[in-house]
Amino acid sequence: MTKLTNKVALITGGASGIGKGMAMAFVKEGATVAIADLNEEVGQQTLKELQQYAPDSMFIPANLAERDKLAGIVQQVVDRLGKLDILVNNAHASKMVSIAEMTQEHLDLSFNTGFYPTLYLMQAALPYLKETKGNIINFASGAGINGDVNQGSYAAAKEAIRGITRVAANEFGEFGINVNIISPIANSPGIQQWGAEHPEEYQAMLNRIPLRRLGELEGDIGRVAVFLASEDSAYITGQTIMVDGGATKLR
Structure with missing residues (x-):
């Protein structure tokens, strides 16, 4: 018996990077996974990999900034797979810029792809998660x-997500729904590209991590997500789990 047998999960940004790592970890533990992502070509490729373990897994092309379509993502999952046990709000886009140079456009990009989808997908998923006494996993960052x-x-946007997650944990607890946060440092394609372009800064970052390595997408971040989505974490809610090799130590 695997940890997520017969569970149905929805993962945003699930086509690549951390999202794909979690999706692969989930299907290997028995879950059926729906990935929602803007990149349809990569999404279809990832779907083929997921279906080797969970044939009913599905890909939903989605632009999370289109707020009026968010509830429909959840509905597609439930209509096709019959229920929803796990919601993972992973997707987020932003641009690096100083506060002095920040514009409304920068804020809109970050909140429209990160905070607002997290909030509205939690709202849309709530009735179904009540039925399954399910789990929500949101994402924060050491940057915040x-x-x-x-x-x-x-x-x-990431700290706003942490705030709304704590509120959700308090409000949803009576329904048996756990709501937690992962804050990762991961060996994602974006980090790899940045490291190749800025080798000295990359090494300095590694040196600040006590374990001296980046987290593996499936083996490290994905495994913690499996834990938070399973019965093993049934008495944990409202928490920020730092999956960053010890780089940040919360107090």
Whole structure:
């Protein structure tokens, strides 16, 4: 018996990077996964990999900034797969810029792809998660917790997500729904590209991580997501789990 047998999960930004890592970890633990992503070509490729383990898994082309279509993403999952046990709000886009240079456009990009989808997908999923006593996993970042420079719009949206997650944990707990946060440092394609372009800064970042490595997408971040989506974490809610090799130590 695997940890997520017969569970249905929806993962935003699930076509690549951390989202794909979690999706692969989920299907290997018995879940059927729906990935929602803007990149249809990559999404279809990832779907083929997921279906090797979970044939009923599905891909939903989605632009999360189109707020009026968010509830429809959840509805597609339920209509096709019959229920929803796990919601993972992973997708988020932003641009690095100093506070002095920040514009409304920068803020809109970060909040429209990160905070607002997290909020509205939680709302849309709530009736179905009540039925399954399900789990929500949202995503934060050390950029917000530590106040990384040139990350103002991203940090603001990520900390807003942390705030709404704590509220959701308090409000949804009576329904048996757990709501938690992962704050990762991961060996994503974006980090790999940045490291190749800025090798000295990349090494300095590694040196600040006590375990001296980046998290593996499936083996590290995905495994913690499996834990938070399973019965193993049934008595954990409202928490920010730092999956960052010890880079940030919450108090």
